[in-house]
Amino acid sequence: MQEYIINGLLIVVALLAVILQIIGMRPSAGMTKKQKVMLWRILTATVLLLILQVLGAGAFEVFGSAGRWVRLAVFLVDYLVIGYDILKKAGKGIRNGQVFDEHFLMAVATLGALALAVYENGDYLEAIAVMLFYQVGEWFQSYAVGKSRRNISDLMDIRPDYANIEREGKLEQVDPDEVGIGTIIVVQPGEKVPIDGTVVKGESTLNTAALTGESLPREVKTGDEIISGCINMTGLLHIQTTKEFGESTVSKILDLVENASSRKSKSEDFISRFAKIYTPAVCYAALALAVLPPLVRMFAMGLDAGWETWIYRALTFLVASCPCALVISIPLSFFAGIGGASKAGVLVKGSNYLETLSQAKIVVFDKTGTLTQGVFEVNAIHHNEMDERKLVEYAALAESASSHPISKSLQKAYGMEIDRSRVTNIQELSGNGVIATVDDHQVAAGNDKLMNRLGVQAIPCHSVGTIIHMAIDGKYAGHIVISDIVKPHSKEAIQTLKSAGVRKTVMLTGDAKKVADSVASALGLDEVYSELLPADKVEKVEQLIQNKPEKEKLAFVGDGINDAPVLRRADIGIAMGAMGSDAAIEAADVVLMDDDPMQISKAIKISRKCLGIVYQNIVVAIGVKLVCLVLVALGFANMWLAVFADVGVMIIAVLNAIRALFVKNL
Incomplete structure (x- = not known):
C-alpha cells in the first residue's frame, strides 16, 4: 500500500513541477494568484511527506519517549499545510447550518484516519495522502474553470476601454459611458468600435471575428451603420453614435453571456437536488457502518467488536462517497459549452436553453433574412x-x-x-x-x-x-x-440539419404561395406555409408543437426583428444574423451573430456535444461511486481505492468537461 501511495506522490510532484515550469516560462498560460499559491502548497506538502517517509519512524527515536509525539506534530504540520482551508470551510459550514458538503466529508475522514493512526501508533501517510490528492483534484478543477472563463474572456475582449472624441484638433480618450447619442467619435486603425453608430466620414475594413466567430472582414463606408465590438483594421473612421454605450450591441452581448450561468438546466437542477439528499444519506450510512456491525458482532454473535476495522471502513466510505465529480463537472460542462459556443459566435442565454436545443427535432424557419438574403x-x-x-x-x-x-x-x-x-x-x-x-x-x-x-x-x-x-x-x-435571393449555404444547411438528426424542416412566410413553394422546393424543405400574418405564424407554430411527440423540441429560426412573438412561443427561439438587432437579443434564447444558416446546425451540434459530455460524466461518476461504496462497505476496498473514487473520477470528469470548449470542427 505504501509503495503505491509513494509512487503516486512522486508522479504528482513530477506532474506539478512540469506544470509550474511551464507556467513560469509562460505567464500568459493563465494561472491566478490563488492557483499558484495552491500549487506551491501541494508541492510543499508532497515533498515534506516524501521526506518524512524516507526518514521513517526511526529518525524520531532520538527524542526518546517523546519521539512519537514529535513525529505526530511534524505530520500535523504537513496536514495543515495541505488541508487547513478544507478544515476552515468545514467549520464555516457547520456554523452556518450547512453541514453536509464535500469539505465536511473530507475533514471527518482525514481527521478520523489521523485519530486512528494515533490510537494504533500507526502510519499517518494515508490520511495526509487522501487530503493531498483531494487538493490536487480541486486544483485541476479550478484550473479547468479558469480555462473556460478565459474562453469567455476572449469574447469579453470586445468590451471597449475608451472612446476617442476630437476636441480642439486633438483626440481625447473618454469613458464610453460618458458619450451621448449624436456624438462624433473617432476610431483609429487597430482600435475597437466602442458604440453603435453611423459612419459620417472615412472608409475601412472591420474585423468582426469577436462577434461572429468568423474572420471574414467587412467593408464600411460613409453612410453605413456600424456596431460596437468590431475592430477597425485599416482606415480612420468618424462615427456618429446612435445609441448610448449601455444600450449598444457590445453591452447587450456582454450582459447576455455574463448572465448565462444564472439559468440552470434540468440536469444541473437534478444534480443540486441529488447532492442535497445524497450527502446526508452517505454520512448517516457511514455512521451506521461504524456502529451497527460492531454492535451486532458483540451482542448477537459474541465476537470481538473490531471497532478500529469498522471505523476505518466508515472513514473510507466517506472519502469514496464525496460527490465532487458530479457537483463540479456538470456545471463546468455547461459552462464550457456556453464558452465554446460564444467563441464560435453562438450566444446561448443559459444552460437550460443549451439542453433544450440539443433535443430539437423540428426546425421551423422564417424565410426572409433567414434562408434568403432579405435583399429585395x-x-x-x-x-x-x-x-x-x-x-x-x-x-x-x-x-x-x-x-x-x-x-x-x-x-x-x-x-x-x-x-x-x-x-x-x-x-x-x-x-x-x-x-x-x-x-x-x-x-x-x-x-x-x-x-x-x-x-x-x-x-x-x-x-x-x-x-x-x-x-x-x-x-x-x-x-x-x-x-429575394436565397443565401448561398441555405440548401447545404438544411441537408446538414437532417444529417444531424433533425426530423422535420418547415418554412413559414408571408410571401405568396408561388414564391414560397419555389424557395422550399429549391432548398429541400419538408413543409411550407405561405401568406401568413405574424399572428398566423404563432398559431402555426402552436399547431406544430401540439402535434409533435412530447420529448421532441421545436426550434424557430428568425431574423429577430419582426419574429419576436414566434421566437418566444417556440420551445427554443434562435435569432440569426443578429448583430445590432436589439429585438433578436431580447426575444431569442439563442443568438447567432452571423447570418450564415450553417451556424444553425453548428449550434445544435455544440449543444448535443455538451449534453453528451454531461451524461457521460453523470453515468461514470455515479457508477464508479456506487461500485466503490459497495466494495468499501464489504471490506474489499481500502482508502487508496476511495481516493480514486473521489479525486480520480473528479479529474477524469473535469478533463472530459473541458472537451465542451472545443467546437471549431463541429
Whole structure:
C-alpha cells in the first residue's frame, strides 16, 4: 500500500513541477494568484511527506519517549499545510447550518484516519495522502474553470476601454459611458468600435471575428451603420453614435453571456437536488457502518467488536462517497459549452436553453433574412397606361414610412431622395399593404388582398416573386415584381440539419404561395406555409408543437426583428444574423451573430456535444461511486481505492468537461 501511495506522490510532484515550469516560462498560460499559491502548497506538502517517509519512524527515536509525539506534530504540520482551508470551510459550514458538503466529508475522514493512526501508533501517510490528492483534484478543477472563463474572456475582449472624441484638433480618450447619442467619435486603425453608430466620414475594413466567430472582414463606408465590438483594421473612421454605450450591441452581448450561468438546466437542477439528499444519506450510512456491525458482532454473535476495522471502513466510505465529480463537472460542462459556443459566435442565454436545443427535432424557419438574403430587388415592372418610372415613384413614396425590406427595394429602384412632404394619410394594413395620399392622389400598393379590399380588379402575374399591385385613385395601374435571393449555404444547411438528426424542416412566410413553394422546393424543405400574418405564424407554430411527440423540441429560426412573438412561443427561439438587432437579443434564447444558416446546425451540434459530455460524466461518476461504496462497505476496498473514487473520477470528469470548449470542427 505504501509503495503505491509513494509512487503516486512522486508522479504528482513530477506532474506539478512540469506544470509550474511551464507556467513560469509562460505567464500568459493563465494561472491566478490563488492557483499558484495552491500549487506551491501541494508541492510543499508532497515533498515534506516524501521526506518524512524516507526518514521513517526511526529518525524520531532520538527524542526518546517523546519521539512519537514529535513525529505526530511534524505530520500535523504537513496536514495543515495541505488541508487547513478544507478544515476552515468545514467549520464555516457547520456554523452556518450547512453541514453536509464535500469539505465536511473530507475533514471527518482525514481527521478520523489521523485519530486512528494515533490510537494504533500507526502510519499517518494515508490520511495526509487522501487530503493531498483531494487538493490536487480541486486544483485541476479550478484550473479547468479558469480555462473556460478565459474562453469567455476572449469574447469579453470586445468590451471597449475608451472612446476617442476630437476636441480642439486633438483626440481625447473618454469613458464610453460618458458619450451621448449624436456624438462624433473617432476610431483609429487597430482600435475597437466602442458604440453603435453611423459612419459620417472615412472608409475601412472591420474585423468582426469577436462577434461572429468568423474572420471574414467587412467593408464600411460613409453612410453605413456600424456596431460596437468590431475592430477597425485599416482606415480612420468618424462615427456618429446612435445609441448610448449601455444600450449598444457590445453591452447587450456582454450582459447576455455574463448572465448565462444564472439559468440552470434540468440536469444541473437534478444534480443540486441529488447532492442535497445524497450527502446526508452517505454520512448517516457511514455512521451506521461504524456502529451497527460492531454492535451486532458483540451482542448477537459474541465476537470481538473490531471497532478500529469498522471505523476505518466508515472513514473510507466517506472519502469514496464525496460527490465532487458530479457537483463540479456538470456545471463546468455547461459552462464550457456556453464558452465554446460564444467563441464560435453562438450566444446561448443559459444552460437550460443549451439542453433544450440539443433535443430539437423540428426546425421551423422564417424565410426572409433567414434562408434568403432579405435583399429585395425590383426585377420587373408591368404597367397599364401609366409611365413605368411614375409607377415606381408612386410606390416608393407610398411605402416611404415603412422599414420593410420591400419598401427599401422600391426606394432603391426609385433612386432619388424621398420628399415625405408629398405623402399624407398613410395607412399600413398588416398582411395587405399600404394606402397613402401622394400628390393628392390615393395610392394603394400591396397584394391581391388589398386590391380585393378596394374592389379593384388586379391583373395576375406569372412571375415568381413578390408582386406589388398598384391602384391610383381606385383604378388599377400595374404591378411591380420584387424577388429575394436565397443565401448561398441555405440548401447545404438544411441537408446538414437532417444529417444531424433533425426530423422535420418547415418554412413559414408571408410571401405568396408561388414564391414560397419555389424557395422550399429549391432548398429541400419538408413543409411550407405561405401568406401568413405574424399572428398566423404563432398559431402555426402552436399547431406544430401540439402535434409533435412530447420529448421532441421545436426550434424557430428568425431574423429577430419582426419574429419576436414566434421566437418566444417556440420551445427554443434562435435569432440569426443578429448583430445590432436589439429585438433578436431580447426575444431569442439563442443568438447567432452571423447570418450564415450553417451556424444553425453548428449550434445544435455544440449543444448535443455538451449534453453528451454531461451524461457521460453523470453515468461514470455515479457508477464508479456506487461500485466503490459497495466494495468499501464489504471490506474489499481500502482508502487508496476511495481516493480514486473521489479525486480520480473528479479529474477524469473535469478533463472530459473541458472537451465542451472545443467546437471549431463541429
